[in-house]
Amino acid sequence: MTDDRTTLAMLSEQLADAVATAGAALVAVHARPRLPSTGVHWKDGVVVTTEGTIRREDDIEVTLPDGRHIPATLAGRDRGTDLAVLRIASGSLPVATLGDPGTLRPGHLVLALARIDEGGPRAAFGAVSATGGKWRCWKGGEIDRRLQSDLEIYPGFGGGPLVDAAGRIHGVNSGGLSRALATTIPVSTVNRVMAQLLERGYVARGWIGAAMQPVQLDPTSRQRLKRDGGLLLLSVEPDAPASRAGLLIGDVIVALDGHGLDGFDQLLDVLGGDVVGKTLRLEVVRAGQPLSVDVVIGERPRRAR
Amino acid sequence: MMTMSPAFLSDPAERLRASVVGIANGRRGRRAAGGAGAAGAAIAWSGDLFVTSAHVVTASHATIVTRDGRAVPGEVVRRDAERDIAVVRAAEAGVPAAVAGDPYALRSGSLVFAVGHPFGVRDAVSVGVLQAVSPLPRGYGLNGNGSFVWIQADVRLAPGNSGGPVGDAQGRVIGVAAMVVSGMALAVPVSDVERFLSGLT
Numbered sequence: 001m002t003d004d005r006t007t008l009a010m011l012s013e014q015l016a017d018a019v020a021t022a023g024a025a026l027v028a029v030h031a032r033p034r035l036p037s038t039g040v041h042w043k044d045g046v047v048v049t050t051e052g053t054i055r056r057e058d059d060i061e062v063t064l065p066d067g068r069h070i071p072a073t074l075a076g077r078d079r080g081t082d083l084a085v086l087r088i089a090s091g092s093l094p095v096a097t098l099g100d101p102g103t104l105r106p107g108h109l110v111l112a113l114a115r116i117d118e119g120g121p122r123a124a125f126g127a128v129s130a131t132g133g134k135w136r137c138w139k140g141g142e143i144d145r146r147l148q149s150d151l152e153i154y155p156g157f158g159g160g161p162l163v164d165a166a167g168r169i170h171g172v173n174s175g176g177l178s179r180a181l182a183t184t185i186p187v188s189t190v191n192r193v194m195a196q197l198l199e200r201g202y203v204a205r206g207w208i209g210a211a212m213q214p215v216q217l218d219p220t221s222r223q224r225l226k227r228d229g230g231l232l233l234l235s236v237e238p239d240a241p242a243s244r245a246g247l248l249i250g251d252v253i254v255a256l257d258g259h260g261l262d263g264f265d266q267l268l269d270v271l272g273g274d275v276v277g278k279t280l281r282l283e284v285v286r287a288g289q290p291l292s293v294d295v296v297i298g299e300r301p302r303r304a305r
Numbered sequence: 306m307m308t309m310s311p312a313f314l315s316d317p318a319e320r321l322r323a324s325v326v327g328i329a330n331g332r333r334g335r336r337a338a339g340g341a342g343a344a345g346a347a348i349a350w351s352g353d354l355f356v357t358s359a360h361v362v363t364a365s366h367a368t369i370v371t372r373d374g375r376a377v378p379g380e381v382v383r384r385d386a387e388r389d390i391a392v393v394r395a396a397e398a399g400v401p402a403a404v405a406g407d408p409y410a411l412r413s414g415s416l417v418f419a420v421g422h423p424f425g426v427r428d429a430v431s432v433g434v435l436q437a438v439s440p441l442p443r444g445y446g447l448n449g450n451g452s453f454v455w456i457q458a459d460v461r462l463a464p465g466n467s468g469g470p471v472g473d474a475q476g477r478v479i480g481v482a483a484m485v486v487s488g489m490a491l492a493v494p495v496s497d498v499e500r501f502l503s504g505l506t
Contacts, residue, residue: 008316011474012473012474018414020414034444035443117443124434124436154488156444
C-alpha cells in the first residue's frame with residue numbers, strides 16, 4: 001500500500017514546484033490605482049495581461065521576480081478578448097513555458113498564479129471545471145477554446161496564468177469574463193491576439209457597414225435555397241462596403257463566404273477572422289430572387305475610448 | 306502512474322481534527338459551542354492550554370466542547386485583541402495536543418488544510434494552498450493591522466472556523482485561522498502563537 005502521508009507530501013511539493021517554475025515568468029503590472037494586476041512574460045520582451053486591468057496607458061511599470069521595477073510600454077489592447085500586451089526590456093526575466101490547453105480535462109488539478117508585490121508568486125488551487133470548443137465571450141471577442149475552472153481569482157490575480165501540476169502555462173485568467181467560474185483565455189487565443197496587437201496595436205475586425213435583423217425566409221425561397229432564415233438589411237451606411245457592393249435596404253443576406261447566416265453569431269464568426277480587405281461572396285434574396293454579390297470587407301471603425 | 310488510495314487526503318485532516326474542540330463564551334456555553342450557529346474553534350496546544358481567536362472568547366470564562374460532546378469549563382488566561390489570539394486553560398479536557406509545524410518551511414502552492422466548525426458544522430475540513438507568509442499586500446483591506454505577518458492561504462473559511470487550525474500536508478498546525486480578507490484566508494503563524502504563550506505552563 002502507498003504511504004498516504006508521503007503521497008500527499010509529494011503532491012504538496014509538486015504543486016509548490018509548479019508555482020515556482022511558472023512564477024519565474026510573472027510580473028506585477030502597475031497600470032491602475034491601488035492593487036497591481038499580474039502579467040505573464042509570454043515571449044522575450046513581451047508581457048500579456050488582461051485589458052480590464054489597464055487603467056492608464058502611460059507611466060506603466062512592472063515588478064520583476066527579483067523585486068526590481070522597470071518601465072513598460074503598452075503595445076496594444078483588445079477589449080473583445082480582454083487582452084493587453086506590454087513591451088519591456090529584453091532579457092528581463094525567464095520566458096513562460098506554455099502548455100497545450102487541449103490536453104486539459106475537467107477534474108485536472110490546476111493553479112491560478114499571481115504576482116502582486118515584491119514577495120513571491122501567489123497561488124490558488126482547484127480543478128478544471130469545463131472545457132469545450134470555440135465561444136464568443138460577452139465582451140464580443142472570439143475565444144478559441146472553453147477553459148473554465150473553480151479557481152478563486154483573488155484581487156490582483158487577473159492577467160495571471162492558469163498552470164498545470166507540471167508548471168506549464170495554459171492561458172491567462174480573466175476576472176471579467178464570467179462570474180460563475182474562472183475563465184481562462186487559452187494559449188492559442190493569446191498568441192493570435194498578441195500577434196495583432198504587436199503588429200498594429202489593436203485587433204482589426206471585419207465590417208460591412210449595415211444594420212441587420214434576423215428574419216425567416218418566405219416559403220418559396222426557403223424551398224429553393226434550402227435555408228430557413230437570413231439577415232434583413234435595415235439600413236446601409238453610405239460609402240461603406242455594403243453600399244459599395246450595391247446592397248439595398250430590404251435585401252436578405254442568407255450566406256457569407258459559404259457560411260449560412262441564421263443570426264449574428266455566424267456573421268461575427270466570419271468577420272472576426274482574418275478577412276479585412278478580402279473579397280467575400282454574399283448570397284442574397286432580393287425581392288424574392290436569389291442573387292450573388294461580392295463585397296470587399298472593410299475594417300470596423302474603432303470606437304473612441 | 307502514481308496511484309493514491311481514496312483516503313489519501315483524510316490522514317493529515319484526521320491528525321488535525323483530533324486536537325480541535327468547539328469553544329464558546331462563558332461558563333455555560335455548551336449549546337452555542339456544540340450546536341448550530343457561529344461557534345468558534347480552539348486547538349489543544351499543550352497540557353491544559355487551548356489556543357483560539359481573541360474575537361471568539363470575549364469574556365473571562367469559556368466552555369470547551371470536546372469531540373465526544375463533553376463540556377469542560379475553561380478560563381481565559383491571556384488575550385490579545387489586536388493580534389486576535391487568546392489562551393484558555395481547561396483542566397482535564399483530555400484532548401491530545403496538536404503538533405506544531407513551520408509555515409516558513411512551506412512555499413506558495415504547498416497544500417494546506419483548515420479544520421473548524423463553519424456555520425456550526427463540527428470539525429469540517431477544507432483544503433487549499435498557501436499563498437504567502439508575509440504582511441498583507443498593499444491594496445488588500447484591513448487597514449491598521451497591515452504590519453502583522455499573516456499566513457495567507459487559498460482555503461475556504463467561514464464563521465465558526467475562527468480559532469481553528471490551518472495545517473500542512475503532514476497534519477501539523479502552522480497557524481490559527483483568524484479572518485477572511487478579500488476572500489483570502491488569514492491565520493496567525495505558529496511562531497507568533499508560541500511567542501504569545503511564552504511563560505505559560
